[in-house]
Amino acid sequence: MINSIRIEKITKKDAPSVAKIEKECFSTPFSEADILGYIDNPIWGFFVAKIDESIVGYVSFTQIIDECQIVNVATTPSARKMGVGKSLIGALLSYANENGCKKLFLEVRESNLPAISLYRKFGFIPVGISKNHYSQPTENAVLMNLEI
Numbered sequence: 001m002i003n004s005i006r007i008e009k010i011t012k013k014d015a016p017s018v019a020k021i022e023k024e025c026f027s028t029p030f031s032e033a034d035i036l037g038y039i040d041n042p043i044w045g046f047f048v049a050k051i052d053e054s055i056v057g058y059v060s061f062t063q064i065i066d067e068c069q070i071v072n073v074a075t076t077p078s079a080r081k082m083g084v085g086k087s088l089i090g091a092l093l094s095y096a097n098e099n100g101c102k103k104l105f106l107e108v109r110e111s112n113l114p115a116i117s118l119y120r121k122f123g124f125i126p127v128g129i130s131k132n133h134y135s136q137p138t139e140n141a142v143l144m145n146l147e148i
């Protein structure tokens with residue numbers, strides 16, 4: 001049986017686990033030092049997803065006035081397709097609603113169909129393409145928006 005997923009605000013002691021997930025999921029990952037710096041930055045926010053005491057995913061974002069940019073969302077490979085991503089984006093949308101955010105936006109690799117499908121599930125719509133936006137490998141980004 002799958003134990004329940006809990007969503008919590010990040011604390012500094014979570015930084016090593018988040019850095020590990022970054023390495024597992026991205027070709028140009030944030031380091032633990034980067035993450036500690038972002039936790040201290042007032043425009044940044046992070047939520048972590050836990051099953052029992054293990055961190056299995058996280059979402060990071062920035063908020064400037066009434067606009068929120070999702071920077072990354074990731075689930076550790078062994079915990080995918082269990083609802084962790086949906087729980088994280090759901091928690092972020094609740095937070096955004098409660099904190100005066102009117103628009104959310106993000107960039108995602110054009111080939112990243114799992115993430116694009118996750119974002120569409122919450123009503124994000126593609127609004128443009130940024131050519132060769134990513135490196136390692138070079139790839140276009142799809143720009144997606146959600147007005148709330």
Ligand SMILES: CC(C)(COP(=O)(O)OP(=O)(O)OC[C@H]1O[C@@H](n2cnc3c(N)ncnc32)[C@H](O)[C@@H]1OP(=O)(O)O)[C@@H](O)C(=O)NCCC(=O)NCCS
Pocket residue numbers: 025057071072073074075076079080081082083084085086087107108109112113114115117118121
């Ligand atoms: C994208 C990602 C965060 C989804 O996390 P997850 O915990 O597996 O997501 P969930 O189990 O909550 O699934 C939510 C939805 O995502 C979509 N999805 C997830 N995995 C998918 C897959 N392999 N193929 C297609 N759609 C998928 C589906 O729409 C799914 O909804 P459903 O279960 O009702 O079909 C995860 O695949 C991941 O960490 N990928 C690597 C990091 C990354 O690319 N992040 C995005 C950066 S912008």
